[in-house]
Amino acid sequence: MSRTLIARPLTAQAFAPFGQVLEATGDYRLINAGLCRRFHDRAQLDFGPEGRAGISIFHAEPRALPYAFDLIERHPQGSQAFLPMTQNPFLVIVSADPDAAPQAFVTAPGQGINLNRGTWHGVLTPLHAPGLFAVVDRIGATANLEEHRYSQPWTVLAP
Template sequence: MPKTLPLAPLTAEMFAPYGEVIEVDGAPDKLINQGMCGRHHDRALLDFSDGRAGISLFDAKARAFPHIVDMVERHPDGSQAFVPLDGVPMLVVVASADSDGRPTNLQAFLSQPGQSINLHRGVWHGVLAPMGAPGRFIVIDRIGDGPNLEEHWFDEAYLVEGKG
């Protein structure tokens, strides 16, 4: 029987230990394009040990609640940002690391339309999971030589039941 993982709304404050929530909030930092466009400036820290930033497109199949989390991954050499193109909410599962670097203290968040995320380098996280419908995503992450992926499979899976 999997452990139950509670689901929380995605907020900048709650997500701060893992990365940034990228969204429009409040007034723009400045107006550009003859005052017709508000720029909400520098919303995420892209961080790479080497290589370069790349932009990829992901086309992900729909997931549903209840959702099983049996594996998390991390990218030790670069941050990773996910920008939904279709307004589909995504399940974001993140974890702290214990003294041995293993994932612990999992948390689950559900994004809302207009929210994107940037995961800090080395943060354990679940797989891309658009909820209820397929989703296309712009992903900004490290492009470079060498492996940049570590996976951890749990002996006992977690269950995210959805909105309660």
């Protein structure tokens, strides 16, 4: 038996307990002789005392809604930012802890996210091909992944 969630549009306010929404909105400064808007310092990157920032490229298989899942994970030693390399939306699943009901969000074109260190989240879930993302996260010698499987799956429905 599956439990259901309704995906909501991703907003900074709704996502604030889990991290930051990365988008080109709000205050900016003009740079490059006035030809570029810099939306400054949008993420609170945290790589712990023994890690460093790294940029990786992820290519994930697209999924469709409704989407069933039973796995969430977290990275206790570092934040993790997902920056789509296309204008396609993706599904974001987050939870305060494995015993709490998860929440689901669908990004708007041009939105990325930065997950706070230790935030429980679903796997990368693009909704269209290609599922290309730049990912900024912790690189280090110690393990930085914990997984949790739900005893019953959740199903995310379209907004």
